[in-house]
Amino acid sequence: MQRQEPAPGTLYLVGTPIGHLGDLSPRARELLRQVDVIACEDTRHSGQLLASLGAQGRRLSFHQHNTRSRLPQLLELLKQPLSLALISDAGLPGISDPGEALAAAARADGHEVICIPGPCAATTALVSSGLPSGRFCFEGFLPTKGRDRQQRLANIARESRTTVLYEAPHRLLALLDELVTHCGEDRPVQVARELTKRYEQQIGPTVGAAREHFRQHPPQGECTLVLGGAPLQPTTQHSEAELLRRLEQHMEAGASASDAARELADQTGTSRRELYALLHRRTTNLPQH
Numbered sequence: 001m002q003r004q005e006p007a008p009g010t011l012y013l014v015g016t017p018i019g020h021l022g023d024l025s026p027r028a029r030e031l032l033r034q035v036d037v038i039a040c041e042d043t044r045h046s047g048q049l050l051a052s053l054g055a056q057g058r059r060l061s062f063h064q065h066n067t068r069s070r071l072p073q074l075l076e077l078l079k080q081p082l083s084l085a086l087i088s089d090a091g092l093p094g095i096s097d098p099g100e101a102l103a104a105a106a107r108a109d110g111h112e113v114i115c116i117p118g119p120c121a122a123t124t125a126l127v128s129s130g131l132p133s134g135r136f137c138f139e140g141f142l143p144t145k146g147r148d149r150q151q152r153l154a155n156i157a158r159e160s161r162t163t164v165l166y167e168a169p170h171r172l173l174a175l176l177d178e179l180v181t182h183c184g185e186d187r188p189v190q191v192a193r194e195l196t197k198r199y200e201q202q203i204g205p206t207v208g209a210a211r212e213h214f215r216q217h218p219p220q221g222e223c224t225l226v227l228g229g230a231p232l233q234p235t236t237q238h239s240e241a242e243l244l245r246r247l248e249q250h251m252e253a254g255a256s257a258s259d260a261a262r263e264l265a266d267q268t269g270t271s272r273r274e275l276y277a278l279l280h281r282r283t284t285n286l287p288q289h
């Protein structure tokens with residue numbers, strides 16, 4: 001038996017369309033019609049959607065610039081107890097937006113938090129990219145500048161899993177330039193824009209090709225990049241004799257057996273268990289006097 005929704009004192013994170021209005025689920029429609037309060041990233045932007053649904057709930061803005069002041073107010077509404085829905089301008093709230101902070105605060109105060117699933121640009125772009133999706137990383141928006149940005153880019157360049165990034169259109173070319181520097185022109189990528197809309201595009205198949213396309217066709221609309229992972233480096237096979245020799249060198253330099261095994265494991269990728277076994281066999285095979 002399904003529970004009655006919306007329930008008082010409950011926070012609902014409601015997924016809304018990222019483009020095609022037909023992607024709003026029947027459950028989301030019904031909940032938004034009946035919920036007491038609706039927190040919106042932009043009340044004007046969401047106003048048309050809510051009006052078309054006949055939503056009567058009180059509307060409050062909730063975005064990155066008023067998070068600190070608005071959070072206590074929203075928690076107080078849950079305590080009254082009123083039902084509260086959170087929607088973003090598009091997609092699933094709580095991903096790269098203040099919904100994360102609201103969900104955490106509501107749970108910390110003992111309120112139930114329920115997600116009403118809906119479209120998400122990250123997963124929509126990922127599954128349609130053709131790139132490996134069994135294991136992936138979500139990076140969202142990178143820091144805009146400085147050492148933090150460069151460190152994140154360096155980490156992404158080494159990441160073997162597929163990486164999903166968000167970027168604004170006016171910064172897309174700069175990001176593609178940086179990805180060429182860090183990952184090379186031939187790294188696989190699909191840059192998705194206008195997802196689920198009439199002029200949806202996915203541009204690739206490589207970072208270099210995508211950069212050339214957007215140099216000639218300036219991007220419009222928020223972009224989602226799906227970047228292929230770094231190719232795995234072939235592992236070098238080390239003979240038991242070589243591994244034992246290097247273990248002995250570390251130990252002759254003053255390292256304990258444990259430290260020698262740990263250091264060599266980091267250097268060669270050989271498991272510490274295998275290295276310990278080598279040392280054990282060496283000890284048991286020593287001639288007895």
